[in-house]
Amino acid sequence: xxxxxxxxxxxxxxxxxxxxxxxxxxxxxxxxxxxxxxxxxxxxxxxxxxxxxxxxxxxxxxxxxxxxxxxxxxxxxxxxxxxxxxxxxxxxxxxxxxxxxxxxxxxxxxxxx
Amino acid sequence: xxxxxxxxxxxxxxxxxxxxxxxxxxxxxxxxxxxxxxxxxxxxxxxxxxxxxxxxxxxxxxxxxxxxxxxxxxxxxxxxxxxxxxxxxxxxxxxxxxxxxxxxxxxxxx
Numbered sequence: 001x002x003x004x005x006x007x008x009x010x011x012x013x014x015x016x017x018x019x020x021x022x023x024x025x026x027x028x029x030x031x032x033x034x035x036x037x038x039x040x041x042x043x044x045x046x047x048x049x050x051x052x053x054x055x056x057x058x059x060x061x062x063x064x065x066x067x068x069x070x071x072x073x074x075x076x077x078x079x080x081x082x083x084x085x086x087x088x089x090x091x092x093x094x095x096x097x098x099x100x101x102x103x104x105x106x107x108x109x110x111x112x113x
Numbered sequence: 114x115x116x117x118x119x120x121x122x123x124x125x126x127x128x129x130x131x132x133x134x135x136x137x138x139x140x141x142x143x144x145x146x147x148x149x150x151x152x153x154x155x156x157x158x159x160x161x162x163x164x165x166x167x168x169x170x171x172x173x174x175x176x177x178x179x180x181x182x183x184x185x186x187x188x189x190x191x192x193x194x195x196x197x198x199x200x201x202x203x204x205x206x207x208x209x210x211x212x213x214x215x216x217x218x219x220x221x222x223x
Contacts, residue, residue: 033211042119042202043157043213050209058210059115090156098211099145099164104156 002027006091006105013081013112021076021108023091031094032074033058033102034066036087043090049074050097081112115140115207119214128223132190136203136214139184145206146179146186151216152199160201161188193221 004025013019025032033048035058045058049068063085065077074093078085088109092102116139126132138146147162163170163177163186170177174193179186186205190197198221203214 035213040122040215042215043204045210045212048209056209059212098206098209101147101159101162102149102157102211104158106156 002103004091004093004103004105006089006108008108009106010109011111013110015082015112016080019078019081019110021078021089021091021110023074023076023105024072025074025093025103026072027093027095027103028071029093029095029103030071031097031100032068033092033094034064034074034076035090035092036060036085037090037107038087046076046089048098081110083112086110086112115210115212117203117205117212117214119203119217121217122215123218123220125220125222126193128193128195128221130193132188132193132197132219132221134188134201134203134217134219135185136187136205137183137185138205138212140205140207141181141184143184143205143207145211146177147204147211148177148188149202149204149213150199151202157202190219193219195221195223197221 034046035043047066091105094100144165149157151157176189
């Protein structure tokens, strides 16, 4: 089944404790991205990747890192999480770029205390 | 800067009525405009999209119109049903990025 898989689905952590949210897609998509969803703000793009080893900042990259060592995986890293990073996170992938349908993962609900 | 404004933020309609959600974007170079539906607790899913070389696109009860001059695009849902109740997001492409509107909560009352 074609899908985008994120883990974990829920995470509660403490300020400053490094964490990684994984994202994997099995559709051989070139474009992958991370979004955060906050009430009243919609979905805001954190980072995106056009292909392996090619990543770039979205609109809200501060406090986040990503890597794209393999085509299928695009992990999101929070080196020192802070409470303002409490949010719902979505990973998404598209066939070739932003002008094609984005397939979203199930979401990761992150709480930083 | 890159911006997508979406209105209204909430919309209540009676079952069978039509619903219209409007968005404006700021960059005339934007050329891709998708609409996503997000049901409660679920992931966003594409329902329809339109590219800048087309003025209108329709898929059964859903249609999208684009006015490039005004930098404005709209989602039209006809004969609304309770299962249309969800949050709807518009988006516009800016280079290699996708910028979303803040979302519209649509409630269809039966």
